[in-house]
Amino acid sequence: MNSDNADIGLIGLAVMGQNLALNIADHGYTIAVYNRSPEKTEEFMAHCKREEPSCERVLGFTDLQEFTQAIRRPRKIVLLVKAGAPTDRTIESLLPHLEPGDIIVDGGNAHWLDTIRREKELTAKGFLFIGSGVSGGETGARFGPSLMPGGSLTAWAELEPIWRAIAAKVDPQSGAPLGGAVPGKPVEGGVPCTAYLGPNGAGHYVKMVHNGIEYIDMQLICEAYWLMKNLLGLDAGAIGAIFREWNAGELSSYLIEITGDILQQKDPAGDGFLVDQVLDAAGQKGTGQWTAASALELGAPANSIAEAVFARALSALKEERVEASQLLKGPDIQPAADSAALLDAIRNALYCSKICAYAQGFQLLSEAQKTYGWQLDFGTIAQLWRGGCIIRARFLQKITDAYARNPDLKNLVLDPYFKDVLHEGQSRWRQTVALAVSNGVPVPAFGSALAYFDGYRSARLPANLLQMQRDYFGAHTYERTDHARGKFFHLDWPAPDRPQMEV
Ligand code: NBP
Numbered sequence: 001m002n003s004d005n006a007d008i009g010l011i012g013l014a015v016m017g018q019n020l021a022l023n024i025a026d027h028g029y030t031i032a033v034y035n036r037s038p039e040k041t042e043e044f045m046a047h048c049k050r051e052e053p054s055c056e057r058v059l060g061f062t063d064l065q066e067f068t069q070a071i072r073r074p075r076k077i078v079l080l081v082k083a084g085a086p087t088d089r090t091i092e093s094l095l096p097h098l099e100p101g102d103i104i105v106d107g108g109n110a111h112w113l114d115t116i117r118r119e120k121e122l123t124a125k126g127f128l129f130i131g132s133g134v135s136g137g138e139t140g141a142r143f144g145p146s147l148m149p150g151g152s153l154t155a156w157a158e159l160e161p162i163w164r165a166i167a168a169k170v171d172p173q174s175g176a177p178l179g180g181a182v183p184g185k186p187v188e189g190g191v192p193c194t195a196y197l198g199p200n201g202a203g204h205y206v207k208m209v210h211n212g213i214e215y216i217d218m219q220l221i222c223e224a225y226w227l228m229k230n231l232l233g234l235d236a237g238a239i240g241a242i243f244r245e246w247n248a249g250e251l252s253s254y255l256i257e258i259t260g261d262i263l264q265q266k267d268p269a270g271d272g273f274l275v276d277q278v279l280d281a282a283g284q285k286g287t288g289q290w291t292a293a294s295a296l297e298l299g300a301p302a303n304s305i306a307e308a309v310f311a312r313a314l315s316a317l318k319e320e321r322v323e324a325s326q327l328l329k330g331p332d333i334q335p336a337a338d339s340a341a342l343l344d345a346i347r348n349a350l351y352c353s354k355i356c357a358y359a360q361g362f363q364l365l366s367e368a369q370k371t372y373g374w375q376l377d378f379g380t381i382a383q384l385w386r387g388g389c390i391i392r393a394r395f396l397q398k399i400t401d402a403y404a405r406n407p408d409l410k411n412l413v414l415d416p417y418f419k420d421v422l423h424e425g426q427s428r429w430r431q432t433v434a435l436a437v438s439n440g441v442p443v444p445a446f447g448s449a450l451a452y453f454d455g456y457r458s459a460r461l462p463a464n465l466l467q468m469q470r471d472y473f474g475a476h477t478y479e480r481t482d483h484a485r486g487k488f489f490h491l492d493w494p495a496p497d498r499p500q501m502e503v
Pocket of ligand 1: 012013
């Protein structure tokens with residue numbers, strides 16, 4: 001093997017690494033690949049030679065030293081290995097083969113605090129580090145993911161041409177994703193769904209919030225499906241057709257599109273629709289939990305994102321729920337009288353809730369940037385979620401437009417477009433939630449998004465009483481409305497004219 005002739009290297013040949021490597025090769029770059037278990041490299045190279053038009057630009061290695069020697073200096077090496085300790089082990093094994101100035105790009109789903117730590121440690125040793133979120137699963141990695149890099153700006157200057165080449169592309173005018181890539185023939189033109197997001201963990205944090213939003217987006221769609229099934233008595237095929245119809249309007253998105261397909265899928269093992277045979281216990285890999293935990297820690301009101309995580313947790317208690325269903329009674333479901341009106345109301349509830357869920361995600365990003373010293377560009381973030389990733393959606397362009405109109409926008413719901421949608425749609429959104437509640441159909445995502453909206457638009461909330469309770473039992477003090485913020489008062493409780501409670 002000639003040394004020094006690969007433009008970039010990649011470690012980790014599971015599903016993401018294989019596909020990203022082929023995407024890079026499709027764009028004319030020579031890539032060296034390596035995997036801890038050598039047989040995976042051999043299998044991948046055999047497949048590559050058989051089926052991939054760009055395989056002449058993929059160089060497979062089973063020896064780490066030979067792999068690193070094959071990469072042009074400063075080396076750029078992408079890691080697509082399991083997040084957590086495996087990423088640290090991979091970096092440790094790699095360092096003895098690198099030289100100062102070489103660049104490591106972690107494309108895994110790393111926790112942003114790990115990325116901050118790794119960037120610090122590697123910088124101290126003279127290496128450059130980028131933590132880049134990669135979204136879009138297998139197909140995205142192969143034909144254009146959304147790429148969310150953060151870290152060293154010097155390293156970004158080296159990586160940028162490759163990242164821009166392989167990222168998903170959107171139409172510069174409409175923001176619509178450009179599709180149609182096939183192996184060996186990538187999409188030409190368009191705006192790439194990648195941009196430098198900030199130092200150290202900024203990219204991985206943005207990717208994590210993307211995943212948190214993905215959780216709530218999915219939960220909202222599930223609740224719309226569940227209402228149509230329970231209140232309208234529609235079968236999965238009919239609901240699938242409705243989602244397909246909705247996909248032509250403002251809800252147009254990858255998740256609505258695949259939901260239409262999924263619901264219309266017949267059961268390959270019997271009669272009826274597959275969805276009716278699938279166990280209702282959701283799994284999770286952790287990025288939704290990380291988002292909710294970060295929101296709690298930063299005091300950012302991302303209640304719907306947290307609800308989406310809890311909804312999965314509740315679903316996972318399948319056996320307990322089956323038992324409880326025999327013991328706990330709710331109201332009998334009253335079928336809806338006007339199905340067309342209810343469908344319209346559910347569609348409104350879905351869109352309004354989605355707007356509030358994204359508002360929460362961006363509010364969380366806004367809190368995080370203060371804590372971690374980043375300067376995130378929210379319009380750009382919405383733009384790079386327009387293509388390649390799981391939450392890609394037409395309405396993300398509206399978010400980009402909103403931040404273009406007002407870069408200092410405090411909350412998405414205050415933008416004129418979103419404000420109008422919420423004003424126009426809120427009565428049907430409320431009807432939907434009220435109907436769900438009165439029929440005993442759980443809608444934690446719809447309900448929590450509405451509570452967020454109502455809480456955010458309230459000049460007064462009952463936290464005055466809460467502050468007094470805190471002062472009563474813990475002398476935590478309170479502020480007064482007739483004094484400037486920041487002046488704290490305490491009352492010697494209990495009031496003298498009230499008998500002391502015996503405990
Ligand atoms: P996995 O997350 O399943 O990881 C498998 C890879 O990690 C294999 O190459 C494996 O090598 C390697 N690895 C492990 Br496990 N332990 C290692 C160690 N101690 N040292 C070196 N290598 C080790 O692969 P994936 O699903 O392709 O995902 C790759 C990354 O991308 C992950 O961080 C994931 O969270 C992220 N991601 C995945 C998706 C998706 O849709 N799957 C989407 C977006 C991001 P081996 O072959 O020797 O065991």
